[in-house]
Amino acid sequence: MKTFLFCVLVVLVILIGVYLYRVLQGPTIFDRLLGHNGISTKAIILLIVIGVYFERVDMFIDISIGYALLNLVGALAVAKYLEQKGHP
Amino acid sequence: MDILSIIFIIAGLFFMIVAAIGVIRLPDVYSRSHAVSLTDSLGAFLMLVGIALHDGLGKNMLKILMVLALLYLLNPVIAHATIRAALRSGLKPWQKESS
Numbered sequence: 333m334k335t336f337l338f339c340v341l342v343v344l345v346i347l348i349g350v351y352l353y354r355v356l357q358g359p360t361i362f363d364r365l366l367g368h369n370g371i372s373t374k375a376i377i378l379l380i381v382i383g384v385y386f387e388r389v390d391m392f393i394d395i396s397i398g399y400a401l402l403n404l405v406g407a408l409a410v411a412k413y414l415e416q417k418g419h420p
Numbered sequence: 421m422d423i424l425s426i427i428f429i430i431a432g433l434f435f436m437i438v439a440a441i442g443v444i445r446l447p448d449v450y451s452r453s454h455a456v457s458l459t460d461s462l463g464a465f466l467m468l469v470g471i472a473l474h475d476g477l478g479k480n481m482l483k484i485l486m487v488l489a490l491l492y493l494l495n496p497v498i499a500h501a502t503i504r505a506a507l508r509s510g511l512k513p514w515q516k517e518s519s
Contacts, residue, residue, distance in 0.1 A: 333474075336429075341435055350440040354452075362449045362506040369498050370443065370456050374436070376491065377467055380484065384471055393483045394473060400490050407498045415505035 337385045344378045365410060372403040421473060423480035428470030429478055448514035457499035464491050 348371055355367035376396045383392030442455025466486065472484040 336426060337467050340433065342428060343452065347436055347440050347514075350444060354443050360449060360506070360511060362502055363452065366449065366453055366456060366499075367443070368438070369495075369502070370460060371426070373460055373491065373495065375466060376487065377464060380454065380468070380471055380487065389475060389480045390483075393487060396487055397483075397490065400487065400494060404494045404498065408501055409506045411498070411501035413507050 334385065337381060340381055341385065344374055344381065349375050361414065369407055372399065376400050384413065425470040425474040427464050428473065432463045432467030432470060435466065440464065447509065450513050451504065453499055453503050457495060461492065461495050480519045
């Protein structure tokens with residue numbers, strides 16, 4: 333089971349790299365915001381899998397809940413700001 | 421119980437890989453959002469259910485399901501806000517050049 337969880341961690345990190353390409357490359361700023369949202373969803377799951385891997389799930393779940401709430405506040409603030417500004 | 425959780429986690433990883441391919445290949449921010457926000461939610465659901473099954477009944481399972489409910493509340497809100505900002509700031513949807 334530990335080897336399988338390590339393989340899951342490696343695949344998740346590769347997926348974060350794929351989203352990072354879209355964040356760096358994206359033509360408009362909304363592509364970068366979308367990539368940021370995908371990266372943060374992957375990071376929440378990555379934290380929980382790390383917790384299962386090290387057998388300390390009770391500590392890592394609280395960190396992931398805080399990360400999810402921070403992601404909501406940041407993404408909503410940037411989206412509302414770009415909507416008010418009105419430039420493509 | 422281990423076999424069931426491994427099946428759930430591999431199914432979740434498959435949907436996440438599909439979402440990543442969609443982010444790389446699709447031509448527009450609207451279609452990319454369509455690829456990400458649907459398959460990412462399903463992949464997160466399958467992976468967290470698999471991890472909760474592996475962890476067994478107890479307090480930690482309840483907390484993992486709480487993270488899952490939080491993701492299902494927050495993910496559509498963020499996708500909707502991003503796409504509404506893109507539409508209101510005047511970004512035209514992608515169209516085929518020469519039909």
